[in-house]
Amino acid sequence: MNHRTWPPALCAVLLFSPLAAWSDTSATAALTNFGWRLVDLNPDDGIAPALSFNDAPWFTGVGANAAEGPWPDGVSLPPQSANASRSYGAYFSRFPQLAREAATAHASAAVMLSGDVAAQTYSAVASGQSRNTRADPLFSSSFFANYIVNSQAPLPGLPPMTLTPFTAVVWSGELLLQASTTLPIRGNRFEQAGANAVLELRDRATNERLASFSEFIATRRYRAESVSRALPLSLTWENATASAATAWFDTRLTAYGNSFQPVPEPGTWALTLCGVALLAGVARRSRARGG
Numbered sequence: 568m569n570h571r572t573w574p575p576a577l578c579a580v581l582l583f584s585p586l587a588a589w590s591d592t593s594a595t596a597a598l599t600n601f602g603w604r605l606v607d608l609n610p611d612d613g614i615a616p617a618l619s620f621n622d623a624p625w626f627t628g629v630g631a632n633a634a635e636g637p638w639p640d641g642v643s644l645p646p647q648s649a650n651a652s653r654s655y656g657a658y659f660s661r662f663p664q665l666a667r668e669a670a671t672a673h674a675s676a677a678v679m680l681s682g683d684v685a686a687q688t689y690s691a692v693a694s695g696q697s698r699n700t701r702a703d704p705l706f707s708s709s710f711f712a713n714y715i716v717n718s719q720a721p722l723p724g725l726p727p728m729t730l731t732p733f734t735a736v737v738w739s740g741e742l743l744l745q746a747s748t749t750l751p752i753r754g755n756r757f758e759q760a761g762a763n764a765v766l767e768l769r770d771r772a773t774n775e776r777l778a779s780f781s782e783f784i785a786t787r788r789y790r791a792e793s794v795s796r797a798l799p800l801s802l803t804w805e806n807a808t809a810s811a812a813t814a815w816f817d818t819r820l821t822a823y824g825n826s827f828q829p830v831p832e833p834g835t836w837a838l839t840l841c842g843v844a845l846l847a848g849v850a851r852r853s854r855a856r857g858g
Contacts, residue, residue, distance in 0.1 A: 592786075592824035594710075594746040595694040596762040598800075601740030602687030608807060609733035616734040620661060624727045624815070627660035628715040631667045633674035633695070635708040662689055662716060673698045676710040676822075687739070691820055693762075699826035709825035718815040719769075726771050726813035735805040738768070738816075742800050744784045746824070747793035760824035761785030768804050771813035778802035 605616040636648025651669040662684045668677040676695035682688035695710030718727030730736055746760040763783040769776055780800050786792050806812035 591696060591698050591749045592747065592758045592760040592826050593694075593696040594760040594762045594822040594824045595692065595743065596712075596714075596764055596820040596822045597690070597692040597694075597743040598764065598818075598820060599690045599692075599741050599743070600687055601682075601689040601691070601738070602684040603736050603738045604687065606735040606737060607733070608735055608805070612733050614731055614733060617731045618734075618736050619729045621725050621727055621729075622659045622661050623725045624658075625661040625716070625718045626658050627655065627663055628713075628717075629655040629665065629667050629678045629680070630711070630713050631669040631676040631678050631695075632711045633669045633671045633676045633697075633709070635671045635673045635697075637707075661718075671708070674708040674710045676712040678712050678714050680714070689740075691818075693820045693822040695822050695824055697824050697826045699758075707825065707827040709823075709827075711823045712821070714818075714820040716816070716818040719817060727815045728771075728813060730804065730806045730812045730814070732806060732809045732811060735803055738766070738778075738802045738804075740800055741797070742782060743795070743797045744782060745793070745795040746784055746786050746822075748786045748824075748826075749791050750826075757788045758824075758826045759786055759788050760822075762822045763820075764800075765817070765819045766800065766802060767817045768802055768814055769817075771815055777804045777814060 603618065605618060607616045630652070631654070632650070632652045634648065634650040636650075649671040651671050653667040653669045655665060655667055657663075662680070664681050666677070666679045669675065674695070674697040677693075679692045680690070682690045691714050693712035693714050695712045697708040697710050699708050742764055744762040744764065746762050748758040748760055750758055761784060763781075765779075765781045767776065767779040780802055782796060782798070784794050784796055786794055804812075804814055
């Protein structure tokens with residue numbers, strides 16, 4: 568082997584050894600400019616269109632979780648692992664404004680809520696990132712961020728939403744889902760990220776689905792790729808009767824990701840070191856012959 572060719576070969580060994588590569592996964596589920604507006608289905612009936620809320624059945628849940636550690640099986644969390652979590656959960660809570668963030672050294676997750684649904688300016692964003700560097704001793708990192716607003720709680724006589732006769736309410740907004748991975752390595756090592764959104768309106772009395780929306784994206788394992796989807800959303804609840812109508816509402820956003828590297832067998836390190844020693848020996852012999 569010519570001494571001019573062995574340094575690139577050595578670099579190649581190190582590049583594909585457990586010491587060199589790093590990776591990132593990230594995901595976002597963002598609902599923006601979200602809110603409702605009323606439509607008068609019969610302007611001549613003398614009834615002013617209105618949508619009223621009863622806060623008692625409403626529940627908001629928010630969770631942000633980041634974790635990392637040397638996970639031999641990718642499932643159990645050993646004592647030396649790091650796990651950070653921030654959450655919020657409360658009844659009588661309808662589209663609140665708040666933020667929850669959690670982070671470890673190599674993973675982060677956050678949920679941000681702001682704005683006003685009546686003004687169609689409400690924003691809900693769940694996002695996260697995990698980073699796994701082989702320079703750090705062999706671990707996995709992951710994140711999970713979710714947001715739930717639900718008004719399904721069975722409280723007799725307390726309907727979550729009431730709509731006047733001959734009125735329609737249109738819930739609308741803009742949805743952005745993004746997920747990306749950066750390191751395409753096959754075998755036990757993999758990365759994956761995804762995001763989803765689910766919105767649903769149901770009749771309070773019959774549980775009949777009045778309107779629904781669902782969207783999901785995910786990256787594929789063992790591929791470095793970025794996927795995204797941006798689209799408007801609209802859900803219409805129409806009351807074409809002469810009586811008030813009641814309904815419940817459900818909104819869910821989720822973003823997740825992981826970068827998993829199982830702890831290598833001792834033979835992996837031995838093979839790498841043997842390769843480096845072999846290249847070094849060949850280089851020394853080549854220099855000796857040349858001299």
